[in-house]
Amino acid sequence: MINMKGVYKTYPNGVTALNGIDVHIDQGEFVYIVGPSGAGKSTFTRLMFREEKASKGTVLVNDINLSSIKERRVPHLRRQIGVVYQDFRLLPKLTVYENVAFALEVIEEQQASIRRRVMDVLDQVRLKNKARFLPDELSGGEQQRVSIARAIVNHPGLLIADEPTGNLDPETSWEIMHILEEINSGGTTVLMATHNQDIVNTFRQRVIAIEDGMIVRDESRGEYGYEN
Numbered sequence: 001m002i003n004m005k006g007v008y009k010t011y012p013n014g015v016t017a018l019n020g021i022d023v024h025i026d027q028g029e030f031v032y033i034v035g036p037s038g039a040g041k042s043t044f045t046r047l048m049f050r051e052e053k054a055s056k057g058t059v060l061v062n063d064i065n066l067s068s069i070k071e072r073r074v075p076h077l078r079r080q081i082g083v084v085y086q087d088f089r090l091l092p093k094l095t096v097y098e099n100v101a102f103a104l105e106v107i108e109e110q111q112a113s114i115r116r117r118v119m120d121v122l123d124q125v126r127l128k129n130k131a132r133f134l135p136d137e138l139s140g141g142e143q144q145r146v147s148i149a150r151a152i153v154n155h156p157g158l159l160i161a162d163e164p165t166g167n168l169d170p171e172t173s174w175e176i177m178h179i180l181e182e183i184n185s186g187g188t189t190v191l192m193a194t195h196n197q198d199i200v201n202t203f204r205q206r207v208i209a210i211e212d213g214m215i216v217r218d219e220s221r222g223e224y225g226y227e228n
């Protein structure tokens, strides 16, 4: 699913965020990306949906080479990847239903089948009853669940979550983790950058630790390994 070989990323300002990354992630894995602030975690995830381009090395996602992919093919790649952010990034003037429907890749679909697909994912994140609400009428956890629904509505093979529980209290974070685990058990690869020690040590999964732009640890059912 994901293959990186000799990957470096230097930003235009001269900061080298990734310093020789080699990694392989299989379809269906759940992987935490951990490490100190500024270590390169977000950069690592952003390479995978071509939000950033590697300066050197190869990044393969679903056998697509992201270094040589044509610009016009990038939207096609992004349809195979859902992304969830710490700050939800919902459209404030659209309802919950509309936020999810907006992300749906509509190719000559009937209104009824669009509705079914949107309501199905809202059901999956247990928000069917709030379809008509606006984002600011929801709690943080509910907003994050909408953003997860939006990310998975096109059934992506890969879900990237960059600090998805960063703005949430512990109980709500737990809910979000249960949803991410459910999505993963359906076969979707989940990649989650996090600073949350309790989550990593409780919901045990593969842990990749990045420091100074390098992978310093890669354990299947690992621990967080840093003090919070």
Ligand SMILES: Nc1ncnc2c1ncn2[C@@H]1O[C@H](COP(=O)(O)OP(=O)(O)OP(=O)(O)O)[C@@H](O)[C@H]1O
Pocket (backbone or CB within 6 Å): 011, 012, 013, 015, 016, 017, 035, 036, 037, 038, 039, 040, 041, 042, 043, 044
């Ligand atoms: N767009 C950018 N332009 C220039 N430098 C950047 C950019 N994005 C990140 N950096 C730098 O690259 C390094 C790695 O940043 P990155 O955001 O990947 O780290 P991180 O591990 O996700 O950090 P955090 O845990 O604080 O989110 C940092 O030194 C950061 O300042």
